[in-house]
Amino acid sequence: MKIILVTVAILTTGLASAQIGISAGGSILKAFGKPRPYAGFHLSVEVPRDDATSVYGRITQHLKQVNEQPTPVPLIAKELTTIPYSLNIDGYGSMNYTILEGGTRYYLGNGYDFGWSAYGGTNFMVVFNTVKMNLDGYNQVLYEPVGYDQRKGSIISFGGGLGGGVKYTIPSTGTFYFDTGVTYILTGFSSNQLASDQANLSFSQLFFNFNLGFRKDLFW
Numbered sequence: 295m296k297i298i299l300v301t302v303a304i305l306t307t308g309l310a311s312a313q314i315g316i317s318a319g320g321s322i323l324k325a326f327g328k329p330r331p332y333a334g335f336h337l338s339v340e341v342p343r344d345d346a347t348s349v350y351g352r353i354t355q356h357l358k359q360v361n362e363q364p365t366p367v368p369l370i371a372k373e374l375t376t377i378p379y380s381l382n383i384d385g386y387g388s389m390n391y392t393i394l395e396g397g398t399r400y401y402l403g404n405g406y407d408f409g410w411s412a413y414g415g416t417n418f419m420v421v422f423n424t425v426k427m428n429l430d431g432y433n434q435v436l437y438e439p440v441g442y443d444q445r446k447g448s449i450i451s452f453g454g455g456l457g458g459g460v461k462y463t464i465p466s467t468g469t470f471y472f473d474t475g476v477t478y479i480l481t482g483f484s485s486n487q488l489a490s491d492q493a494n495l496s497f498s499q500l501f502f503n504f505n506l507g508f509r510k511d512l513f514w
Contacts, residue, residue: 311508312514315340315469319507321354323391325498332356332391336505345405349398354503356391360428361495367429369437376436385439385471387492392422393503397457405478407463409510414458419477423449423497425489451482462508469509476502 317341330346334356342348364384371379376431404411427445439445459473479499484490 304352309470313342313511314341315348315358315509315511317352317471317507317509318476319355319471319505321506322504323356323393324502324504325496326500326502327498328496330359332359334391339414340399340509342406345407346401347398348401348406348470350389350396350464352390352393352395354393354395354505356393358385358388358424358426359391360388362386363427363495365427365491367427368440369432371437372438373436381437383432385427387488387495388426388428389423389496394420395420399457404463410452410460410462410467412458412460413473414456415454416474417477418432419455421449421453421479423451423481423489423493425449425492427488427492441446445488447484447486447492449484449493450483451479453477453479455498457503457506459461470507470513472501472506474504476500 317338317339320333321334321336323334325332334354336352336354338347338350340350364386366382367385369381369383395417397415399415401411401413403409415428422491425447429439429445455475455477457473457475459471460468461471463469477500479501482493482497484493
């Protein structure tokens with residue numbers, strides 16, 4: 295949550311203008327080849343350069359998803375006299391998405407400020423994934439996991455893509471919008487072996503996002 299608040303402050307300060315749009319809404323991310331989508335929400339700022347173009351920044355937080363496929367995790371006893379000395383339990387990896395996104399939009403139709411418009415453009419993303427290994431209940435006094443002493447990790451990735459959508463502006467009320475996009479991850483880095491293993495199970499270099507929300511423009 296701290297990274298969201300800090301980034302919003304940076305974007306708001308850096309995109310100083312006489313007009314700025316503040317947006318919020320719900321989001322869905324679908325990774326290519328993975329069965330379940332990630333639900334979440336987004337916050338964004340948008341600054342029009344003129345009625346046909348704008349620049350924007352968006353933060354999207356997708357809630358964690360637990361892998362349905364268990365990972366065998368070996369346990370070893372802390373004392374040699376414990377019986378059994380070793381055994382396996384099921385571990386379930388989980389992962390979420392925090393996405394920082396920025397880019398340019400081009401409006402067709404009534405433009406940024408009025409009525410119906412379609413928009414599209416390019417974007418750049420920095421993607422953060424928090425990865426955890428959730429272990430089934432076991433006696434932590436007698437046993438400890440082997441190979442999963444680090445039960446938390448992270449992945450940071452960089453990618454770019456295309457996006458587009460439609461919006462409708464109601465004078466003196468605000469703007470309702472729906473947009474979608476496709477992103478390709480160009481490169482990524484895992485913090486440890488756990489993150490690397492879960493990336494192979496749950497992560498995809500290609501994903502699609504869908505956003506529905508409301509924008510309010512501020513003037514000064």
